[in-house]
Amino acid sequence: MGSTERLKGSTDTLSNSNKCDLEAARRLAKRLYNLEGFKRSDVAKHLGKNNDFSKLVAEQYLSFFDFTGMTLDQSLRRFLKAFALMGETQERERVLIQYSNRYYHCNPGSISSQDGVHCLTCALMLLNTDLHGHNIGKKMTCQEFITNLDGLNGGQDFPRDLLKALYNSIKNEKLEWAIDDDELKKSLSELADKSDNAHFKGISRIGSGSNPFIDISHDPNAAVYKSGFLARKIHADMDGKKTPRGKRGWKTFYAVLKGMILYLQKDEYKPEKALSEDDLKNAVSVHHAMAIKATDYEKKPNVLKLKTADWRVFLFQAQTPEEMESWIRKINSVAAMFSAPSFPSAIGSQKKFSRPLLPATTTRMSQEEQLKSHEAKLKHITTELAEHRSYPPDKKVKTKEIEEYRLKEHYLEFEENRYEMYVKLLKEGVKEILSGKESDSSGLKKSQSSPSLNQESSPASAKVKRNVSERKDYRPETPSSKEKVT
Secondary structure, eight states: OHHHHHHHHHHHHHHHHHHHHHHHHHHHHHHHHHTSSOOHHHHHHHHSOSSHHHHHHHHHHHTTOOOTTOOHHHHHHHHHHHSOOOSOHHHHHHHHHHHHHHHHHHOTTTSSOHHHHHHHHHHHHHHHHHHHOSSOOSOOOHHHHHHHTTTTBTTBOOOHHHHHHHHHHHHHSOOOOSOOHHHHHHHHHHHHHHSOHHHHHHHHHHOOSSOTTTSOOOOTTOOEEEEEEEEEEEEEOGGGOBOOGGGOOOEEEEEEEETTEEEEEOSOOOTTSOOOHHHHHHOEEOTTOEEEEOTTOOSSSSEEEEEOTTOOEEEEEOSSHHHHHHHHHHHHHHHHHHBOOOSSOSOOOSSOOOOOOOOOSBOOSOHHHHHHHHHHHHHHHHHHHHHHHHSOOOTTSOHHHHHHHHHHHHHHHHHHHHHHHHHHHHHHOHHHHHHOOOOOHHHHTTTTSOOOOOOOSSOTTOOOOOOHHHHTTSOOOOTTOOOOOO
16 A cells, blocks of 8 residues: 555656656746847757757747748748757757657648658758858759659658749748857857867867758767777878878777767777767768778788768778778668768769768668668669760860869769669668677777787888879879879
């Protein structure tokens, strides 16, 4: 009897606690909505945290918005004018998920599902960056926008007229954040002061903060797929630009493939130890990346080559051939399984080419859906590469146009190889590869000190030449330019 009474009392206490939380969330949400004691730049950090109370606050905050009868772009504009969508990638995406849920609740018949609303919301954010950004190059067309969203409405296509209307709306008027420059600078300055400046820069190296869907998020709870010692050499910087000579040296790290990020730790490996600012600075995202054996690098054995979404190129030396192959399989499997669909398409012109945006967020697709998406992309890329090669530039055209042609061809060749790899891995069963418990004993045994990785495989006096395939890691050269091979 006593135990029953205690249980009843415990349940009442739990119920009262939930009720108190809801009331507190309502009060805070109302103050945030009315900006009572808060700046616009303060709102997002109360809505996007990964806990139950923050979720309640976000739900209550969205309840103050009535999107009934509005188109998706109209409601998104109104929502973004209310506050500044700031914070880390995952925080901002949580806010937009709540927005998508609210829009669907207000307009249940306009789009078939909440996931469909969220997909379109992400698409509009990326379209806005593509059409109105400063460094994108050729702007996406309406047809390209529609093609990119094929089959993403719960396996069906979104209504074509809807996509046309959304495209034209964003094209004619860009999305605006409701924050002035002074307030933005102040809020960023406050953020830098709270963490030390070097730490702030380290986090920014992973996520630049310019767009919620192309930044790289650091998730401390992500799964660890592989760890062990690797030596790293930076081979090419962003956009395939050759790394300066003084920054190309080999450095040894303890590497941890966690989620979609390859962390490179300088210090002795300790699972319970938090990542330092240097660890975050050295982190490499493997979303939309591809790892292969560096057959063209002959100075050291067991070297793999990793090319990232932003076209940086790294060389990593493993301790054994088996470890090298294991790293290649794990990295490619993570990229194949979790990379969100590219957006927009790999489309360029004969005169000016620019690579598409590649979202760093994790895909919401199942393995089967991801495979179909990769197969469709592979087919599209293969067709475009064939068409591109059918119309080579005339020998009389300017050198710049020939360079653009070669750049696009190089890009399409890489994308074809990448998607072929992804399709192959998914067909083989990527989950089994990621869940397989491969031995990292070679690295763990040496956790008390730096590993003695194999050194030069050829005599010190031997002259090693870089062949054509290695040179392709850099931006394609014009016929008149000559590079001294080092």
